[in-house]
Amino acid sequence: MDTNRTINFNYKLWAIILVAQFLLFYALSKFPGAINFFSKLFEWKKNVHTALFSAETISVGDLIYILLASGILILFLLSIIKRNKAYLKKILIALNIFYLVYQCSWGMLYFQPPIINHLKKRNIQNSEIEALTLQYLDTCRSQRALLREDSNGVFKVINYKAIQQEILNQQIRLPKTISNKKPVSILDVKSSLFGSLMSETGILGYYNPFTAEAQYNPDVPSTQLPFTIAHEMAHQLGFAREQEASFIGFLCAKQSASLELQYSANLYALKSLIRAIAMTDEAFAKHIIQSYSEPMKRDRAYEVRFGKKHSGMISDFFGVTNDLFLKSNQQDGSITYSYFVNLLILYHE
Ligand SMILES: [Zn+2]
Structure with missing residues (x-):
């Protein structure tokens, strides 16, 4: 009973964190200083980031998308079959990480001066x-x-x-x-x-x-x-x-x-x-x-x-x-x- 309540709380917490992230990045997009920071971050990591997977002839990014999508699908099905919210929590954690990395490495660049x-x-x-x-x-x-x-x-x-x-x-x-x-x-x-x-x-x-x-x-x-x-x-x-x-x-x-x-x-x-x-x-x-x-x-x-x-x-x-x-x-x-x-x-x- 107690563990169930903890899982429930945990899963709601990660959902709240995700919404908080949406709001945070929306707010940051209104501040030129913040946008400038993310532009600079992009410039700084650009060459290393591009070099990272350049040696592989196959698309690493596509493989990551496939793994991520199938992972989320499996967790989602498990959460339904086993009626266990712990799987939903894992999905929410993955989405939180995914969204954070996306915004820091790319999303904020849409707000750069045109x-x-x-x-x-x-x-x-x-x-x-x-x-x-x-x-x-x-x-x-x-x-x-x-x-x-x-x-x-x-x-x-x-x-x-x-x-x-x-x-x-x-x-x-x-x-x-x-x-x-x-x-x-x-x-x-x-x-x-x-x-x-x-x-x-x-x-x-x-x-x-x-x-x-x-x-x-x-x-x-x-x-x-x-x-x-x-x-x-x-x-x-x-x-x-x-x-x-x-x-x-x-x-x-x-x-x-x-x-x-x-x-x-x-x-x-x-x-x-x-x-x-x-x-x-x-x-x-x-x-x-x-x-x-x-x-x-x-x-x-x-x-x-x-x-x-x-x-x-x-x-x-x-x-x-x-x-x-x-x-x-x-x-x-x-x-x-x-x-x-x-x-x-x-x-x-
Ligand atoms: Zn394009």
């Missing part, structure tokens, strides 16, 4: 987006003509290791006005163990905050994969926000010597611009897509086929959800372009 603070903010005109779209269309058309294809005439990257190394080299040369982060000196980019699952959900890659590994889905089309890797590697530098990681990945690709990397990033920029244009001028957006070169059209058709084959969750330009989003955006008369497009336009000044 990159846009380093650029001169102003209103963006539609005409600017149109002009930049045409410019990127032109660049993509001419770059694509020089690239390798597979037997179906679709763009194909052979050597991903070289691209990863190139991104690492370019991270050192990021403009100091935009990034004051220390470069990572070790390559730690791995193919995910959840490749097919990722294809089904449209996930191209992710960063593992526990092992600092940059993960990618190896099945993704060559048009998207080099840029995806640049994006995940930007997370390794300490850029947590999605659109900022894309922007940093884009900058690395932009100044790179690898044409494959450049094309993949320029195509991403082009698609983002088309999506922005589609908000106000769908006809112009469609016209741009129709003006793709023949090889670019084959690449796009391959991306669409890949998306459709895998439940079609990889968003198409004019998908229903996107369309609804755009319409709701236009209703209030003001248009908010994606943060990436904002950064891109301001950077081009």
Whole structure:
């Protein structure tokens, strides 16, 4: 009777500690000093953390996720079968540790001052987006003509290791006005163990905050994969926000010597611009897509086929959800372009 009461108390205590952690980190996210501390902590541990599992060819982070998920599931089932709260206590302890490590090593970085603070903010005109779209269309058309294809005439990257190394080299040369982060000196980019699952959900890659590994889905089309890797590697530098990681990945690709990397990033920029244009001028957006070169059209058709084959969750330009989003955006008369497009336009000044 007494031990039961102790277990009950213990398990409630760990639940309370977890809630207290949520509140604590929420409160800390409001203090610039605290955010700065976690940014500094990340900088300090970055190289060691990245080196830690870089020698393993297999993704250690994915193994940890699998073990953790199955461990929690087993404990949960045991708690039901044996009607014993001691198992729930173990789950709560694991969640507490998991959450604490996550927030200290990554979560707080989402509250860092945004990159846009380093650029001169102003209103963006539609005409600017149109002009930049045409410019990127032109660049993509001419770059694509020089690239390798597979037997179906679709763009194909052979050597991903070289691209990863190139991104690492370019991270050192990021403009100091935009990034004051220390470069990572070790390559730690791995193919995910959840490749097919990722294809089904449209996930191209992710960063593992526990092992600092940059993960990618190896099945993704060559048009998207080099840029995806640049994006995940930007997370390794300490850029947590999605659109900022894309922007940093884009900058690395932009100044790179690898044409494959450049094309993949320029195509991403082009698609983002088309999506922005589609908000106000769908006809112009469609016209741009129709003006793709023949090889670019084959690449796009391959991306669409890949998306459709895998439940079609990889968003198409004019998908229903996107369309609804755009319409709701236009209703209030003001248009908010994606943060990436904002950064891109301001950077081009
Ligand atoms: Zn990301």
